[in-house]
Amino acid sequence: MSEVTPQSRGAHRVSAPVLRTLLEAAVAVIVPLLTGIISHKNGTPVFDVFQQIMLGFAVYTVMAVTRLSWSTAALVSIERRLESSRNLRRSIDRKLEEIRESYFAILERVDYDKNFPAQYFDRMISSLQDRLYNAATKEEVRVDELSFACTEIICTVVANRKNQTLRLVYPLSNKDFVFDTWSRGYYRTLVQLAATKQVAEVRRLFIYDSPEDLRQVNFKRLFDFHMRAPRFDCRLVSRADWVKLQRDLRIHEGADDFGVWGDLIVYRAVAAQPDHIEGIYSAQLRTVEQYKEFFDLGWRHGKTPDPCPDTVPMSLFELFEGTPPPAHLAPGEAAVWKQTSRFSRSRLDAVYSTPDLKTGETGNG
Numbered sequence: 001m002s003e004v005t006p007q008s009r010g011a012h013r014v015s016a017p018v019l020r021t022l023l024e025a026a027v028a029v030i031v032p033l034l035t036g037i038i039s040h041k042n043g044t045p046v047f048d049v050f051q052q053i054m055l056g057f058a059v060y061t062v063m064a065v066t067r068l069s070w071s072t073a074a075l076v077s078i079e080r081r082l083e084s085s086r087n088l089r090r091s092i093d094r095k096l097e098e099i100r101e102s103y104f105a106i107l108e109r110v111d112y113d114k115n116f117p118a119q120y121f122d123r124m125i126s127s128l129q130d131r132l133y134n135a136a137t138k139e140e141v142r143v144d145e146l147s148f149a150c151t152e153i154i155c156t157v158v159a160n161r162k163n164q165t166l167r168l169v170y171p172l173s174n175k176d177f178v179f180d181t182w183s184r185g186y187y188r189t190l191v192q193l194a195a196t197k198q199v200a201e202v203r204r205l206f207i208y209d210s211p212e213d214l215r216q217v218n219f220k221r222l223f224d225f226h227m228r229a230p231r232f233d234c235r236l237v238s239r240a241d242w243v244k245l246q247r248d249l250r251i252h253e254g255a256d257d258f259g260v261w262g263d264l265i266v267y268r269a270v271a272a273q274p275d276h277i278e279g280i281y282s283a284q285l286r287t288v289e290q291y292k293e294f295f296d297l298g299w300r301h302g303k304t305p306d307p308c309p310d311t312v313p314m315s316l317f318e319l320f321e322g323t324p325p326p327a328h329l330a331p332g333e334a335a336v337w338k339q340t341s342r343f344s345r346s347r348l349d350a351v352y353s354t355p356d357l358k359t360g361e362t363g364n365g
Contacts, residue, residue, distance in 0.1 A: 020067075099125075103118070103121055103122075103125070106118050106121070138284070139282065139283040139284045140280060140281070140282045140283070140284065141280070141281045141282075142278075142279070142280045142281075143278065143279055143280070143281060150281075151185075151186055151189065152189075154261055154265065154267070154281070155189050155190075155193060157261070157264060157265070158193070158198070158199060158261050158262055158264065159193060159198040159199075161262060161263075161264060162197075162198065163199075163200045164199050164200060164261065164262025164264065165199065165200050165201045165202075165203060165262060166190070166193075166199055166201070166202045166203065166259065166260070166261055166262065167203050167205075167259065167260040167291075167292065167295040167296075167299075168202070168204045168205070168259040168260075169204075169205045169207065169256070169257060169258050169259065169295065169298075170204060170205070170206055170207070170257065171206075171207045171256045171257055172206055172207060172208045172209065172213040172219060173207075173209055173213075173256075174257070183320070184316065184320050187316055187319065187320075188316055190202050190232075191229065191316060194229070194230060194231035194232060195230070195231075197231075199231070199262070200231070201231050201233065202226075202231060202232045202233075203232075203233050203234070203235075203295075203299065204226050204232070204233070204234040204235075205234070205235055205236075205237055205295060205298050205299060205302060206219075206222075206223070206234060206235070206236050206237070207237055207238075207239055207242050207256065208236060208237070208238060208239065209238075209239045214236065214305075220305075221314075221318075221319060222319065223236075223305035223308075224305075224308045224314055225314045225318075225319045226305075227304075227305060227307070227308055228308060228312065228313050228314050229313050229314065230313060234304075234305065235298070235299050235302025235303060235304060236302055236303050236304075236305060237298050237301060237302040237303075241298075241301055242255075242256075242298060245294065245297050245298055245301065246294070248297075249290070249293065249294050249297070251290070251291070251294050253268055253280070254267075254268025254269055254270070254279065254280065255294075256269075257269035258291055258295075260288060260291050260292050260295055263288065263292075264283065264288070265281055265282065265283045265288065266281070266282050266287055266288045266291045266292075267279055267280070267281050267282075268280045268282070268291075
């Protein structure tokens with residue numbers, strides 16, 4: 001196989017405009033020539049030689065103007081993207097300047113060796129520098145942040161790219177996390193993405209350690225929700241089978257708890273707590289494809305939960321009924337939190353009011 005070199009790429013860039021110009025000239029000659037031949041064959045010559053030449057010029061001019069219009073539109077689009085990039089750069093420059101000024105203000109107050117804020121933020125800035133470098137060179141971001149912030153960012157990114165399938169894995173050995181406070185907002189976001197057709201489907205693989213896991217009331221309610229909610233679906237995979245698949249594909253990190261967000265990014269959990277996550281987001285195409293293959297293999301090997309007799313979509317309030325409010329809220333605030341977090345069945349019906357959902361299409365594959 002011949003190697004593509006910079007010289008060959010340059011030759012291609014040079015030859016393409018030349019070939020396009022020759023093609024336009026050929027069309028400009030062929031069109032009047034065919035017109036003249038056809039008109040003479042019918043015995044009614046329409047064009048003399050001069051008129052045929054002028055017709056050729058006219059055809060060439062129209063093609064040139066059309067090509068110029070396309071090029072101009074492309075240049076305008078490129079300029080808009082560049083302007084957006086320049087605005088973002090200016091915004092980042094302002095933020096960096098503010099960080100610099102604030103840090104120097106901290107340094108001026110106390111000597112560095114006695115200055116806790118200065119030492120703390122010095123370490124933070126160094127860490128940020130390393131993480132930015134890894135993101136730029138490896139397309140990988142290790143997060144140790146509040147769950148809400150990360151989820152909002154990734155959901156916004158996916159929503160801007162239509163028809164993405166979410167592939168999410170959850171180990172049932174983590175019995176408390178999925179029904180804690182954070183999950184209520186997380187599932188509400190997923191439901192809204194599916195209801196507004198901003199994602200094609202939400203698929204969830206549940207990894208269970210023993211058949212006893214599948215008989216727990218909370219988990220059965222979770223399975224029912226995924227089977228009944230439009231554009232949601234789930235499969236059950238035993239831990240033993242999951243480990244075999246992991247070894248076959250040589251997956252070494254985050255095999256128990258990961259999510260593939262469309263074709264865009266894969267998240268591998270390191271640790272998960274109700275209001276805090278630690279993990280790695282990777283946009284490397286090879287990594288995304290590797291975990292997609294892992295998930296899809298598990299999906300084909302998984303089994304469907306026992307069918308639920310109720311086919312009406314389960315509301316989020318029913319799913320998380322009994323979930324306590326955050327511990328830091330006062331009693332009055334907790335009552336408000338319960339009321340505002342209620343996602344009733346009637347409201348769920350209103351969200352899923354599109355014609356295809358009314359006819360019972362669920363998107364479950």
